[in-house]
Amino acid sequence: MTANPLTEPVLAGRPPTLTVVICSYTMARWPELVSAVRSVQRQQRPAEELLLVVDHCPELAVRAAGVLAGVRVVPNHESPGLSGARNTGTALAHGDVVAFLDDDATADPDWTERLLAGYRDERVLGVGGLVRPHWESGRPAWFPPEFDWVVGCSYLGMPEQDGCVRNFIGANMSFRRAELLAAGGFRPDLGRVGSRPLGCEETELCIRLTARHPGAMLRYEPTAGVSHRVPEGRTNWSYFRARCYAEGLSKAAVTRHAGRRPALASERRYLYSVVPRGMARAMRRGGGGPRELAALALGVAVTVTGYTTGRLRRALPSAVPPLPAVPAGGGPGGPGGAP
Template identity: 80%
Template structure:
């Protein structure tokens, strides 16, 4: 080993890695979120590390496309080239993005000023295929007293039970995630049979994609970085019991589809830990001095029950059992049958 103090030579320093370019994709489908969309774009324009490109993909709403193109300066506005829905819109964004990294921000979310900076820092490690961050709920009328933080995923936000420190995870939350574009293209993008279409609260396309990416590159890493934060608006319509129940049920349905594509092991590994550890702790907390009491305990129970019911229904649909059962009931109610 050479002692630089003796030779007078400076120690060797590896040259800095080249700066990766970034495209942020925002997908929107309705004029009803115009003010949210403007706020989302403004938060991107105020980043300490500006993205090289901001791409707005309009999902089959010509009026929105025309208005956005005329008002949102510095934003490239394009139409969804695939079937309607969030997956098709995201795939359109990936196909048209010019950046080496593609990040996704929901049209009703705003990014912290250092969001892109924190996301991109993790890509210094070549093993990292994707980086996701913290999603904080921004309640329009305040958090309902009964709404358990273990179920903040219902409103598309980070929930109690997620890692509090950075590290590898199975999948990201869609409102705040990024990937190396080449990896997304090689994997085929998001599945069009998963993902939200309009107001239909289905999802899990991010989960399926992340599992698929990890399966193809087992030595690589999908990294969660809580310092990369965004705030996600939660409107009043998502703070009632009916939405809570239907969203949990839809999550179960979606997980059944994911399990068919990826296998039950990868699709349900995190969910099993959630049910065995996070939910029991949440129930104990709800009846404690700082908990929400019986209504919060009921919400925890309802959420688990609705999700499991949705999953069971989805599994029956996937393997054809439900269809055969309906057919048999129809036949039983026909001529000579028992109604």
């Protein structure tokens, strides 16, 4: 592994500095954005810098700059979309480590401290944490926990202890800034743009980062937790189907960039181990068990259909339909690196 420019200062006793980046693109999420900012500002270990990257929404930029004290508000200087906004935040950040928090998520009080602890090991290029769903209208009885990635959250089947992982979920992840820049950042042809539901830009980036440095690792720290808002509009069958299909399309795009083996390594375990255990559990349940079983089967079938379609047609982003509309304050959450 080549020398990491951040390693020597850390080993010399200086802890890494931290920039937290929040990206937002709509006024509809203003209350959630304020909560996200406040959660970062109340950390037990304060971040040295908090950046809000506004993705081509001048009204939001003006309001945030006038209201959110202690926040550096900047416009997305790259192409529209989450990848461009994250790349803008990375380029403008001053911290050794850049952490990303979704604009509809809130961080636990010890979030920054838990993330930064993982960088004591020089082999660690990034640290990600747990994303808990906050169901505003309650969790639907039919919604299988193995598919919580549909709403951008950690799912049943992920590691329960800290350790190495292939990729992170986008709502809660951090990287050494120097390595992120050296790798070229997030691919602008992957990821969400407004209501376009494609994702997996985090998965592709994580694969690319570790491929550059044999022996490097990405560390999952479940005690570094955030809560991710799940509005009622994301709890219906139409949203569930649309997200699964979009995930399949996105995974097909990742295989073209990263190759099938690394792009689908975690998915094979998920399909052959996690889903069957979920089906067995659902069959033992009463009440919503049959509907949960149906959701598991439907989710797999639709995701595989999306993947097959993407592989056969190389679906263009412009050909992908937007997600079903959600109430104000919502919008497509995206699963980040899941499953």
